[in-house]
Amino acid sequence: MTGNRLAHTYPAARKTAAIALLLSLCIGSYFGILQLTGNFHEVVPHELYRSAQLSPDALVRYGTEYGIRTVVNLRGANPGKDWYDAEVATSQLIGMHHVDFRMSASHELSDAEAAALTELLRTAEKPVLVHCQAGADRSGLASALYVGAIAHQGRQASEGQLSLRYGHVALPWLGAYAMDRTLEAVTPWAW
Template identity: 35%
Template sequence: MFFILSITVVIFLIIEVFGNFYKIDKYVYRSGKLNSYNLQFYHKIYNFKTIINLHGKSSKSWYKDEKNISKQNDITHIDFKLKNSIIYDTNTTKQLVQLMKDAKKPMLIHCLGGADRTSLASALYIYAIKNSSKQEANKQFAWYYGHLPMIRKKVIAMDRSFDLFVDEAKKDKNED
């Protein structure tokens, strides 16, 4: 119990203080929703050209701040709403992959906490756009990003969505 509590506290600090911000490669970054200070701070360093918000539109202040900061800094802001408890078909994941391919780089991908939906998008980016292995892409579903399907059972849907995408991609390659 102490171990789980300790991990929870660490993850909370990573998400709330640092925004769960990580570099995927020199063009793509992942995070949870960032407060206005963190968003401006990371933008100054990494000069995002696109933000993909997987949480979707919101009436909350963080969303308004994000939209304003995007507008002030000529950042393309895209809302692509996903829910972390839904297993998505390949049409949805293919749309997300195409969106990431077409987006101006550098790009920031985020959801609310940066743990589940962002892990799915990051894994899709690694696998489908960078053409890395499934094993390499699966590293995006790590506990240190806050992805904990053993504790939060419903979020396994993100892993399953990725598996469906990979299975379909393999079928498509075999048909060629």
């Protein structure tokens, strides 16, 4: 009887494993596409765009196509790093303001830091491009703050900026969940 039960269980286990593998491949492919495209998205038309770290060519392309006036780098100033120096030089070359705001995806922002980021986004010359390394976590929080506190599009739209659609995985045991905790903490003044 045990052998017979095993014979019936094995095909079910194989089917479950195949489905899990297929699902993993689909999710992995989606995340790969996000990175290949720079994870660039329109948040509020003519006001706010979000992305991963862009190449100089992509920054010129998106800057020209969308009329971007300000780049907000959420990775913080990193003089001497190739990506940073290229971004600053490209921004200057095409007449964009470049602003650094250092934050970590694995550390919650204090109320004062969240308020400072929101004020920076409120007063920056529009349209604004906000970016971090992958365009998922830090860019997601900055976009959520903008959507809630500046564009007044409501809580659901704001929370949607921190979602799998943009590559953000909201699981409490992952470091980037600090972005979700920050958004929850600032909810009283962000709406």
